[in-house]
Amino acid sequence: MADFENIAKQFVEYYYKTFDSDRSQLAPLYGTDSMLTFEAAPSQGVASIVQKLVDLPFKLVQHQVATLDAQPSNAQGGILVIVSGALLVEEEKRPMSYAQTFQLVPRDGSYYVFNDVFRLVYPAA
Amino acid sequence: MADFENIAKQFVEYYYKTFDSDRSQLAPLYGTDSMLTFEAAPSQGVASIVQKLVDLPFKLVQHQVATLDAQPSNAQGGILVIVSGALLVEEEKRPMSYAQTFQLVPRDGSYYVFNDVFRLVYPAA
Numbered sequence: 001m002a003d004f005e006n007i008a009k010q011f012v013e014y015y016y017k018t019f020d021s022d023r024s025q026l027a028p029l030y031g032t033d034s035m036l037t038f039e040a041a042p043s044q045g046v047a048s049i050v051q052k053l054v055d056l057p058f059k060l061v062q063h064q065v066a067t068l069d070a071q072p073s074n075a076q077g078g079i080l081v082i083v084s085g086a087l088l089v090e091e092e093k094r095p096m097s098y099a100q101t102f103q104l105v106p107r108d109g110s111y112y113v114f115n116d117v118f119r120l121v122y123p124a125a
Numbered sequence: 126m127a128d129f130e131n132i133a134k135q136f137v138e139y140y141y142k143t144f145d146s147d148r149s150q151l152a153p154l155y156g157t158d159s160m161l162t163f164e165a166a167p168s169q170g171v172a173s174i175v176q177k178l179v180d181l182p183f184k185l186v187q188h189q190v191a192t193l194d195a196q197p198s199n200a201q202g203g204i205l206v207i208v209s210g211a212l213l214v215e216e217e218k219r220p221m222s223y224a225q226t227f228q229l230v231p232r233d234g235s236y237y238v239f240n241d242v243f244r245l246v247y248p249a250a
Contacts, residue, residue, distance in 0.1 A: 037194045037196060080240050094249070097222070
């Protein structure tokens with residue numbers, strides 16, 4: 001497995017584990033120039049992004065990753081990470097499908113989330 | 126609407142119109158360093174990517190875009206374009222949901238597709 005694929009896999013595991021236990025703890029994964037588009041609603045910067053995630057109208061949430069793809073996004077070590085899977089929230093009886101795209105960008109020997117786009121994906125038929 | 130959003134919208138319209146009429150004509154949209162991951166199968170470079178798309182086991186295909194998100198991907202004018210929608214192919218009676226992520230990168234006063242990741246998204250329940 002290429003290095004970027006390992007990094008993508010580790011990131012996704014850590015990201016959703018943190019999201020599903022205490023999403024306020026995701027702050028260190030973002031930066032001042034990070035962008036989130038969550039169901040078409042845009043946020044920019046750590047504080048705004050984490051506030052958006054914390055304010056989502058559910059407490060109990062579980063992400064189940066179904067597919068994970070990764071590609072290098074530039075010559076400076078950026079990595080595109082694309083996930084699809086199922087989202088279970090407390091008040092719903094049935095899981096919903098979602099797709100999420102991240103771009104990870106190198107920072108201080110590690111990575112941070114520069115781009116983050118989340119969408120629920122509804123059945124087509 | 127910001128410039129990158131207009132570019133994303135125009136790209137998506139052109140891309141799927143071309144894909145659904147004659148996908149061999151997508152070649153000019155890719156470059157030698159372009160990457161495609163189509164249902165986990167990787168291709169790199171114009172010839173390999175277009176061959177992969179042309180070889181897909183259907184002739185009649187129609188993409189119906191449901192959501193379109195865009196974010197700047199770097200300081201050099203790159204644009205992330207994330208689409209979800211429905212895919213109808215000739216032998217299927219029901220459309221399938223899909224998610225596709227592109228990174229567009231400036232080239233010669235226009236853009237080309239540097240990253241392309243396609244996945245069918247199955248109902249979670």
